[in-house]
Amino acid sequence: MEAQSTESLPDGPGWWFEPKWDGFRCLAFRDGAEVILQAKSGKPLSRYFPEVVAWLSSLPENGFAIDGELLIPADGTYSFEALQMRLHPAESRIRRLAGETPAVLVVFDMLQAPDGADLRTRPLRERRTALARFVARHDQPGLVLTQGTEDRAQAQAWLDAGQLEGVVAKRLDGPYAEGERAMVKVKRRRTADCVVGGFRYAQGGKLVGSLLLGLYDAGRLNHVGFTSGLAAADKPELTRRLEALAGGSGFTGDAPGGPSRWSDERSSQWTPLKPELVVEVSFDHVSGGRFRHGTRLLRFRPDKAPQQCRMDQIA
Helix, strand or coil: CEEEECCCCCCCCCEEEEEECCCEEEEEEEECCEEEEEECCCCECHHHCHHHHHHHHHCCCCEEEEEEEEECEECCEECHHHHHHHCCCCHHHHHHHHHHCCCEEEEEEEEECCCCCECCCCCHHHHHHHHHHHHHCCCCCCEEECCCECCHHHHHHHHHHCCCCEEEEEECCCCCCCCCEEEEEEECCEEEEEEEEEEEECCCCCCEEEEEEEEEECCEEEEEEEEECCCHHHHHHHHHHHHHCECCCCCCCCCCCCCCCCCCCCCCCCEEECCCCEEEEEECCEECCEECCCEEEEEECCCCCHHHCEHHHHC
């Protein structure tokens, strides 16, 4: 079951609100001795999280299907970077990381009960009750029942506190609608003024494709993400403007090309710029000192000095 994005939480009775976790979505299946962890894309996750497979295998129930999110606790929060490190070809490395930084499975839905009953057509209220009982029966610290509330004001407070990527809303009377956007998600949006420290050309073309964003920390300009989705009509003039700034120092701290969700084979192909151009962007989440997703360009800020664009904006 998937979610559609909206700008605000839904009103009215019958809604159930939960935190939107920033991890790997995971369906966990147990059939006798076999445990399968599966990503939302359908790809297997079992080999990357052997500790989760091990403790799911140790539960006394021989059959169930649950929906949740794989997370790795770190420094009082959860680290998406630690999750990415698990996606490694070497089994020895995965086993070591599983011991050093074990993952937890935060669960929010039950598709099949341990008695074999198919719960997908049952309303969420019943599925949530079955899931809560399932978690309560086991003293397993790696199995965590997600928070939830029917109180819209409480859910809005979660958003306003800024500790979550967002909030998901589901109908308490709704079934588990596979492949449908039957949930609603609201992400917390924030803005930041960033220095354009470089840019990339659009693939196969001579016009700008994305702007590389930086923020200052102790006098050094760190790469923190990118913004794309530039209007086609603006690209020729913007490209000329950027090319006139080419040849500068670019990023003097963390530079593009390191591990990130948006990295690809072109990550090292970028043009450094003199740090003179400032833009305001909107973003939804920060992880490891970078924007977790691409940002949205709001406006150019000729009134803002580049040195005023500091990392404390995204702390």
